[in-house]
Amino acid sequence: MYSKYGRLKVTGLAAAMLAILGLVACGSTETVVETVIVEKQVDVVQTVIVEKPVDVVQTVIVDKRVETVVTATAEAYGAGPGSRVFVQPQNAEAPKQRSGTLRVEVPRITGRFALTSSPFDGITSDNWGVMDPLIYADPAEIPKRGAFNPAISLVNGWTVDSEGRFIIFELRPGVEFHHGFGEMTAEDVAWSFNDALRDGNTNPRAGFVSEWMGEWEALGTYTVKMNVKENASLSPVWLLELSNTWRDTLTVTSKKANVENDPLASQVKIGTGPFQMDGGAVDDFVDLSAVSGPHYRKSASVDFVRLIAIPDAQVKVAAFKTGEIDIVNIPPQFINDAIDAVPGSRVQALGEGATLHLYPGGNFWQQEDIINNVTIYPREGLKADAEHPWIGDPFAAGCDPDNLFGSVPPAKPACESMENARLFRQALAMSIDRDAINEIIGLGLTPPAYTFTGFRPGDPEWKDEWKVEYDPDQARQIMTDLGYGSGFKMSAWVSSDTSSLPPDIAEAAIQFWVDELGFEVEVEATNYAGRRPTLIGRSIDILFHHHMNVGYADEPKGRLVSAGKGGANRGVELPNPILERTYWANLAEQNAAKRIENNIFLEDYMSYWMLNIPMVFQNALVAVSPRVKEWQPYTETFGNANSFETVVLEN
Numbered sequence: 001m002y003s004k005y006g007r008l009k010v011t012g013l014a015a016a017m018l019a020i021l022g023l024v025a026c027g028s029t030e031t032v033v034e035t036v037i038v039e040k041q042v043d044v045v046q047t048v049i050v051e052k053p054v055d056v057v058q059t060v061i062v063d064k065r066v067e068t069v070v071t072a073t074a075e076a077y078g079a080g081p082g083s084r085v086f087v088q089p090q091n092a093e094a095p096k097q098r099s100g101t102l103r104v105e106v107p108r109i110t111g112r113f114a115l116t117s118s119p120f121d122g123i124t125s126d127n128w129g130v131m132d133p134l135i136y137a138d139p140a141e142i143p144k145r146g147a148f149n150p151a152i153s154l155v156n157g158w159t160v161d162s163e164g165r166f167i168i169f170e171l172r173p174g175v176e177f178h179h180g181f182g183e184m185t186a187e188d189v190a191w192s193f194n195d196a197l198r199d200g201n202t203n204p205r206a207g208f209v210s211e212w213m214g215e216w217e218a219l220g221t222y223t224v225k226m227n228v229k230e231n232a233s234l235s236p237v238w239l240l241e242l243s244n245t246w247r248d249t250l251t252v253t254s255k256k257a258n259v260e261n262d263p264l265a266s267q268v269k270i271g272t273g274p275f276q277m278d279g280g281a282v283d284d285f286v287d288l289s290a291v292s293g294p295h296y297r298k299s300a301s302v303d304f305v306r307l308i309a310i311p312d313a314q315v316k317v318a319a320f321k322t323g324e325i326d327i328v329n330i331p332p333q334f335i336n337d338a339i340d341a342v343p344g345s346r347v348q349a350l351g352e353g354a355t356l357h358l359y360p361g362g363n364f365w366q367q368e369d370i371i372n373n374v375t376i377y378p379r380e381g382l383k384a385d386a387e388h389p390w391i392g393d394p395f396a397a398g399c400d401p402d403n404l405f406g407s408v409p410p411a412k413p414a415c416e417s418m419e420n421a422r423l424f425r426q427a428l429a430m431s432i433d434r435d436a437i438n439e440i441i442g443l444g445l446t447p448p449a450y451t452f453t454g455f456r457p458g459d460p461e462w463k464d465e466w467k468v469e470y471d472p473d474q475a476r477q478i479m480t481d482l483g484y485g486s487g488f489k490m491s492a493w494v495s496s497d498t499s500s501l502p503p504d505i506a507e508a509a510i511q512f513w514v515d516e517l518g519f520e521v522e523v524e525a526t527n528y529a530g531r532r533p534t535l536i537g538r539s540i541d542i543l544f545h546h547h548m549n550v551g552y553a554d555e556p557k558g559r560l561v562s563a564g565k566g567g568a569n570r571g572v573e574l575p576n577p578i579l580e581r582t583y584w585a586n587l588a589e590q591n592a593a594k595r596i597e598n599n600i601f602l603e604d605y606m607s608y609w610m611l612n613i614p615m616v617f618q619n620a621l622v623a624v625s626p627r628v629k630e631w632q633p634y635t636e637t638f639g640n641a642n643s644f645e646t647v648v649l650e651n
Contacts, residue, residue, distance in 0.1 A: 086157035233588035344626030351639020361571030392421030454550035558583030
């Protein structure tokens with residue numbers, strides 16, 4: 001779809017998609033996040049004392065063998081202020097077998113391998129089994145999240161302050177760091193999290209939790225205290241944010257290895273997972289080996305794992321067909337062909353799913369960053385001019401911010417800057433045929449999406465007014481009324497190297513702007529790392545492709561459209577009054593029903609102002625070779641491959 005200079009040719013989406021359709025077979029599936037009841041066998045009695053009950057989640061001890069945990073939202077037992085939890089850790093067990101090398105494709109291997117969660121690289125998180133977060137959740141049927149299980153975690157107990165100002169964690173004793181760096185203690189945990197939260201970190205998750213998470217202190221060998229920042233509130237979903245189910249969760253490493261500048265600590269990650277890192281090269285490979293002896297959480301059933309960086313979709317397909325790779329992320333339009341070519345192979349869905357959007361970068365409307373107590377308006381990317389007609393400025397001459405932020409829709413007509421930009425964004429959204437993208441590009445595996453929050457038709461929260469109808473005639477009329485009836489020249493960024501952001505979906509949507517609106521769109525195919533500084537620095541001023549994980553209905557939503565410290569952003573910052581009613585309110589709100597109410601209002605606001613242009617919903621899909629006899633991945637927010645310790649290979 002690119003010309004020599006990267007500009008989409010006006011060839012027509014139908015022709016492009018029909019060409020793809022001829023290469024692959026059609027399939028259809030749709031997944032829904034539901035309440036899940038998890039029953040698991042345990043070998044010990046759990047003692048759970050909840051002094052202040054949480055809103056929606058209960059833990060029931062049935063007997064010494066079966067524990068039933070009902071997880072209705074993002075919360076879990078013992079999460080609220082005043083609660084206490086303690087669980088006897090499960091005994092480590094030997095693996096079923098241990099043989100063979102598992103070969104896994106990853107889209108990229110970036111960054112340096114030293115330190116803890118500060119570098120932004122895939123091995124920082126627990127996905128690959130090298131680094132462990134504090135809290136682990138049980139596997140569950142995709143896309144459901146498993147119950148948080150302290151019996152298999154680095155943390156076996158905690159006490160939440162009655163005012164929510166701190167949490168004291170009790171660590172599992174006897175957990176060893178890789179490469180002989182000794183037993184994990186509270187000093188290691190405190191150092192790891194404080195290092196991850198320091199200025200200059202590059203992990204987006206650290207930027208998020210730093211909105212509420214303060215300094216960590218070692219109180220004893222196995223006791224560590226996490227303080228909540230002054231003027232902040234303990235996140236109501238802190239269990240999620242410290243668990244393996246959250247992407248790039250902060251993890252624990254050896255203080256000694258890093259503070260003493262051990263040469264090995266600059267070459268590999270020093271973690272506590274079932275695999276240790278033996279070596280690797282950026283954008284090439286990483287080699288892992290199973291730790292010797294039983295692992296405290298789950299002993300690996302393979303001897304080795306080799307992670308191989310393969311960014312190109314066609315190369316991935318070829319490597320899978322020739323048997324060079326066992327688990328590979330393949331775009332929907334190619335995956336059926338790959339599976340058909342390898343008898344006995346299968347498709348595995350990963351993650352809870354995400355919506356894919358085109359974000360109108362530059363709509364930075366927040367004035368004050370209350371977390372850091374600084375004035376941030378106007379941002380560099382806020383260019384509300386003729387060259388950026390999708391950007392509005394609520395503080396421009398003639399605008400009344402109180403009117404714009406008071407209700408949805410505004411009580412009286414909006415000012416010209418804001419209304420014209422809203423209509424421009426709305427016309428862009430209306431000109432995209434989501435059903436066609438799903439059927440021809442996504443092969444029925446990517447149903448249409450309409451919301452920023454992840455609410456979908458059929459959900460209890462759903463409102464029909466959120467649906468964006470495909471209406472190219474009305475879209476053209478809007479553009480004509482705005483003065484763009486003869487077309488417009490613009491740019492759009494589509495990341496070239498991110499498996500969770502399939503470029504073909506975004507390119508298909510952009511092609512509708514070319515075909516239906518007569519626009520000339522130049523696609524910028526920069527890799528994600530190259531463009532990410534403009535997201536963090538709030539200087540991006542073009543439309544771009546990104547996603548939003550669906551999550552649970554009661555999670556505080558809006559983090560990526562606020563000015564929180566560090567981390568990524570979606571090219572949008574909501575005004576302070578809206579954040580106060582939605583995201584910031586939910587950071588302190590302990591009542592799940594009230595958080596859902598706030599999220600519904602957030603969606604009303606995002607949908608009316610069309611601050612994201614939704615396209616489709618997707619689950620990550622990987623092709624799995626017949627060599628992989630067993631594999632039980634857990635549900636991780638964005639669908640990264642994980643849990644390689646559960647893989648059993650054919651003999």
